[in-house]
Amino acid sequence: MDSVTQILLGSAVGYATLGSKLGRKSLLVGAGFGTLPDLDVLINFGGDVENFVYHRSFSHSLIIQLLLSPFIAWLIAKMHWAKSVSLVRWSVAIFLIMGTHALLDTFTVYGTQLLWPLSNYPFGISSVFIIDPMYSMPLLFAFIALCFTRLHPYTTKINSAALVFSSLYLTWSLAAKWHIDHKIQYALTQxxxxxxxxxxxxxxxxxxxxxxxxxxxxxxxxxxxxxxxxxxxxxxxxxxxxxxxxxxxxxxxxxxxxxxxxxxxxxxxxxxxxxxxxxxxxxxxxxxxxxxxxxxxxxxxxxxxxxxxxxxxxxxxxxxxxxxxxxxxxxxxxxxxxx
Incomplete structure (x- = not known):
């Protein structure tokens, strides 16, 4: 998905996992780690073809993210502002933020190597376009709402609702794809x-x-x-x-x-x-x-x-x-x- 959507998703997941401890700081944490996997575009893998094929490989691997999350959490937990969150909670939050980034990318057609290095198969469900306002808008609304402290009593519900609505849209996209594939393949047969x-x-x-x-x-x-x-x-x-x-x-x-x-x-x-x-x-x-x-x-x-x-x-x-x-x-x- 596009970078803005990944920032919004990362912020929502960050607030859901760390908001009770860090408040609005969790939005920044989520935005940062929600962007991190896509920084592999800055790496030259050897040529245009290699850059095309190896994008969304190691940085989007759930295996690598799972292994790196405790180490990153250990580094962050040393900072004064982060000490209110346990090391385990930091580890889980970082993995969920980066992991949901990778999983969301699999809903596009490009191809995401979730199991690298065990497998370089590019998973791609191809049920949403790389930019889809219907998925992003609930997350954007929640992000804006969470930035206003006067809504504090309702922020958790607003954030949860945004994640639910965006997830329901992904569910709809799977149903729509099944319907379209059935229709097209029947037309091909006819x-x-x-x-x-x-x-x-x-x-x-x-x-x-x-x-x-x-x-x-x-x-x-x-x-x-x-x-x-x-x-x-x-x-x-x-x-x-x-x-x-x-x-x-x-x-x-x-x-x-x-x-x-x-x-x-x-x-x-x-x-x-x-x-x-x-x-x-x-x-x-x-x-x-x-x-x-x-x-x-x-x-x-x-x-x-x-x-x-x-x-x-x-x-x-x-x-x-x-x-x-x-x-x-x-x-x-x-x-x-x-x-």
Whole structure:
């Protein structure tokens, strides 16, 4: 999730675990440790591909967080202002603040390595968009309310209510995803479309309209479906890709890294003499957030490139159409023409 939401969640969990002892200081503690796991973005893991794959690895591991929490608690407990809280309580609070950060990230599609180093599998439920006001607003309301001392008799209830409401929204997102997946897969069956990999993700800022990708040997389908759509109103567009190019790049370790991290939901596109690898899960056709230049066509041969990430984010001007498409199946969200 976005950094602001993680700060708000950390503050809420911090107040729930430490508020009775530290008061409003617990909000700052929660905000700090709620941000800490994402500081791995400051680390250069060796290249653009490695930075993409290894983000949300060790810093988001529940195992590492569990092991580090008592040590961090021991350091904090030495400070004068922190002595009113027991070492055990500090340990539990720090683990819960960082752990809920990691668990919330798993509700997005990116991939969070919760069990690193035992496993580098990127867990991703893909039931909420990386920014979702419906999840964040209750936490923001609680944060603002807790900053006012005149509400002190009610702060615990306000904070608890915010955590309950935001958690209920996550529960709703799981139910919505199940409903959408069932609808889309039924529509795929009706249209006699066989696919290898499938994933659905919420469209920006909501859980009412969903975008899905279904890959085949020749390319992939980009699919849009609203909670309110009938099966016949689910929209499909097919796009050819050139994934076979990867067969000429098998010696480069970055190719399997990308294939495994994207869980097979990728496409290779030729742009003039350049080949681009795109993660199909994030963005939309023609505008994928994570795309890398992997090869160039030179002298009738495919030569590996530098795997630099390409800047190709979706245009914000299309955002309003997302909300139009929720209730109107006739709205076309595709920016690229099919072959």
């Amino acid at each position: 249209n006699m479309i066989a696919f290898k990999q499938f994933e659905s993700t919420p469209s920006p800022f909501n859980t009412l309209l969903w975008r899905a990708v279904a890959t085949t040997e020749q390319g992939h389908y980009e699919i849009y479906a609203s909670i309110f759509d009938s099966t016949d109103e689910v929209s499909f567009r097919f796009y050819k890709t050139q994934n076979h190019i990867l067969e000429d790049l098998t010696e480069d370790h970055r190719v399997p890294l990308l294939q495994n991290f994207t869980k097979g939901l990728y496409g290779v596109y030729q742009q003039n003499q350049t080949y681009i690898f795109s993660d199909l899960r994030m963005g939309l056709e023609g505008f994928y957030v994570f795309s890398f230049e992997i090869a160039k066509h030179s002298e009738s041969r495919i030569k590996p490139s530098d795997f630099k990430q390409q800047q190709n984010r979706p245009p914000l001007s299309r955002t309003s159409l997302v909300f139009d498409r929720i209730t109107d199946p006739g709205v076309n969200l595709s920016l690229i023409k099919t072959d």
